[in-house]
């Protein structure tokens with residue numbers, strides 16, 4: 001054989017591997033297995049999008065009612081990045097056989113979760129920055145990060161890779177949002193009374209979230225706590 | 228959280244001083260008559276004075292009397308003119324609070340119109356981030372020029388004038404009226420920075436202007452979309468925008484007139500989707516109002532009378 005086609009094919013190369021195996025390292029050990037079929041993933045993506053879209057809207061509503069300028073400007077960035085997340089999820093839906101017009105589709109898993117979202121958005125007056133931010137940055141976003149990461153562990157790593165890619169990127173940004181929110185809340189809650197307000201708000205909402213079953217309505221088994 | 232808020236509900240921290248919006252509204256509806264202008268400002272004198280006490284505008288009031296905004300608004304920014312620095316800072320501070328209200332207007336559109344198309348929400352969300360950055364930029368520029376947040380009173384009349392409860396009118400007011408005004412002001416600031424050789428200000432404002440053109444474009448597109456198939460709605464929306472444009476012309480201070488303090492940024496507005504007809508119309512709307520000569524004469528009378536009254540009061544107190 002004169003023409004070199006694969007490494008290890010000629011005498012001089014002296015490799016013990018079978019010819020084709022040189023391209024196969026490391027071997028793909030993933031298995032075709034996932035907890036969600038196309039329909040289930042599509043529903044979950046609509047659920048995720050519901051939470052993201054409502055976060056965009058409620059944070060938008062709050063900007064004018066929050067007196068602290070750095071919170072207004074910080075929220076501006078979080079709003080845009082959250083909108084991008086909702087947009088990416090929407091673009092995934094037509095790929096999951098939801099139809100070409102499904103880009104804007106979002107769906108609450110149940111009325112209890114929809115009620116929970118309305119409760120998160122409830123605080124209105126300028127003296128309630130702690131209650132506003134605690135709902136989103138202590139409870140809702142950490143819950144979403146937990147569920148998105150769980151989805152990525154449990155869905156089919158090859159078949160549903162496009163969803164995984166979207167969620168991985170979202171999780172990276174959400175961790176930055178949580179960090180920003182915690183820093184702001186730590187600064188705002190600088191005495192016993194404000195710290196208690198923050199805890200009360202987080203506990204109240206965590207309770208409602210748990211009762212609703214979370215963003216997908218079915219809190220996955222094996223979770224010791226929500227956050 | 229309720230939908231739609233009043234401009235008086237905009238939340239501010241303790242640095243801010245709120246100004247009665249009446250003054251700005253009055254300025255936009257003055258006739259071309261010296262005596263009337265003087266009378267109006269004398270009538271509003273106590274309110275104007277109360278609004279500036281304890282702020283960095285107090286020296287301007289002391290110097291020019293209740294008509295100080297006439298001078299500030301109608302004379303182009305000139306680095307060599309008297310009181311150039313306080314006037315520059317007053318304009319910068321005005322821009323800063325304008326950005327703040329633009330951020331609040333765009334953000335409220337996300338909450339006030341929950342059933343709007345997703346693409347609209349994406350545009351408004353992007354605008355939130357842009358306006359948030361503009362706020363940060365203008366706070367830095369304010370400090371760069373020696374000022375600080377809260378040094379002048381804030382009038383929330385921009386939000387008041389343009390935040391309609393109708394989505395088409397909201398974008399017409401915020402994204403075409405307010406953002407269009409921003410284009411005019413920023414083009415003027417770039418000219419000023421060129422004159423003073425301030426590269427920091429020139430580059431920063433140039434970037435901001437690029438963002439604003441995008442925001443005006445959002446407005447141009449969404450007015451069309453929200454009013455398509457409804458010519459009557461489009462007409463009402465255009466009427467609303469005309470009203471906003473008139474209020475934002477400050478009696479001709481922002482106009483195509485030769486003596487305008489802030490000229491209309493024609494090229495920028497064309498790029499942002501304004502038509503030639505609309506610009507012609509804006510030119511007509513904004514040019515109506517007292518002439519610069521009228522305002523200069525009125526400002527002079529107000530200044531003289533203020534100093535005479537002060538002098539009489541001081542003499543009365545000492546005798």
Ligand SMILES: [Fe+2]
Pocket residue numbers: 326329357358361409439
């Ligand atoms: Fe802006």
Ligand SMILES: [Fe+2]
Pocket residue numbers: 329358406409438439442
């Ligand atoms: Fe803008």
